[in-house]
Amino acid sequence: MSKTLKEMEVLRQHLAKHQLKLTRQRELILTAFLRQEHVTAETMYHQLAKKDPHLGLATIYRTLNLFCEAGIAQARHFGTQTQYDNISHKGHHDHLICTGCGTIVEFENCEIERLQEEVATKNGFVIQTHRLELYGLCARCRH
């Protein structure tokens, strides 16, 4: 089973559970979404304009938000825009962001996650989600 098919199945189940429908647009957007790591609604809008000139920006937003609810994507406020990340095929991931060239490197660190749980518990919180972003200069930009 290909990756795309797997996620299509996740979407299908989410739709079924909430009495929503699988549309041509949702399939199109999901397929394109899975081909990249980080996108904004605007980016996808321009990308998909070639395949479907009538696809509306509102539909892109609605669909990406739907993906978030289905657990396929995660929204992240970066600067003034919202980026949508693909999280279906891997666990939660955090980001290293180069302030020089904008490169984004993903990472996962169980130890950090464990310490986060510890801090939360100590303060009476139960964590639902989190966001960790490290900003700095990558090797290339330091030279």
Place this chain on the structure above:
Amino acid sequence: MSKTLKEMEVLRQHLAKHQLKLTRQRELILTAFLRQEHVTAETMYHQLAKKDPHLGLATIYRTLNLFCEAGIAQARHFGTQTQYDNISHKGHHDHLICTGCGTIVEFENCEIERLQEEVATKNGFVIQTHRLELYGLCARCRH
């Protein structure tokens, strides 16, 4: 030397270095800003309307951004709004945010910071700053 005076001095030096001027508005906004942990421009606008009914919203935004450049404040995009945090009198701090009531609890964890450095180094990055936000439900909101 009081806390406020210390930060006023930080501002003064930043202004001098960049050929900017110390105005009545900047003093007023700094004083009010230092009295709280987290504010939005809108919040300060309403708070200060009592003291100076003609203080413009644009001035608040400009001034808070100035504080960021001076190292007194740090901007944080939370939902659709930008929150400005006072960071001059303490080290960097992270946040526990209740998704139920919006309460924000600050924390610091050296061990997490150390692991962040480790991750960055492993990827060839040198960290300039970071942002860690844990979202969840506080004790009260779980009941």
Place this chain on the structure above:
DNA sequence: TTGAAATTGATAAGCTATCTCAAGATGATA
């Protein structure tokens, strides 16, 4: 005190994201 330069206030403009609603598509059911 003077005057070049920075700042302010008020409002317009810009951006991103969501809402509205008529027209169209979907899919459970018979």
Place this chain on the structure above:
DNA sequence: TATCATCTTGAGATAGCTTATCAATTTCAA
């Protein structure tokens, strides 16, 4: 596979937050 209640879409309007504009005012070095 035909029906039809329900969901979705597209296009533009709208909302919410932040920045840009610019004439009038204030600051501060000389």
